Amino acid sequence: MPIRRVGRPGLIGLAARTAVVAGTANAVGRGMNNRADRRAQDQYEQQQYAAAQQQAQMQAAAQQAVAQQQAAQQQAAQQAQPAIAAEPAGGGVDLVAELQKLASLQQAGVLSDAEFAAAKAKLLG
Template sequence: MPIRRVGRPGLLGLAARTAVVAGTATAVSGGMQRHQQQRAQDEYEQQQYEAQQQQAQMQAAAQQAVAQQQAAAAAGPVAAAPAAPAAPAGGVDIVAELQKLAALQQQGLLSADEFAAAKAKLLG
């Protein structure tokens, strides 16, 4: 009968225990890494969706501004003069509108001439 050691495990037992611990750590680490990657991917997709929504809103605002500018140009300067004093009385925030126009110009959706015309219309 072999003699059984009491106390510390032998070399084979120590190697087996180390392999189990290393395997468990690798499995847990891999699961955590996959979870983190999935979370990062979800956040990225959410940011892309929000950016697309914001871009769509900006394009709609730009199209509306261009349509208003074209309508004002078609109506002539006589119709534009009475409309200008009515806008501040209606509660339009001129500073906010100017900031929107400046943002559209910076994005390249409005040219410098279109920006100047829209600004003149707001201030005029």
């Protein structure tokens, strides 16, 4: 009849218990690391999404500003053209003053080179 020990476990029992504890600790540690990695990845994706949204808003605002600027330039050009066309090309007009007006409109970007040349020819012709 074998003698049975009572009390502390033997060497094999101690090794088995240590293996179970180490395996459990290892599994818990991996689970925590995986969870932390998922959280970091989710946070990174949220930051990238927010940055993309901000970039899209900035591009839309820039496009809107360009459109407003172009509309203002077109409106200024339309207002300047009737004023030039309505003036009579005749003897009572101060040619120097009119040419200076046209030159200032061209420098301001309201008149293109072709429009300036046509208006100048109309005044002088």
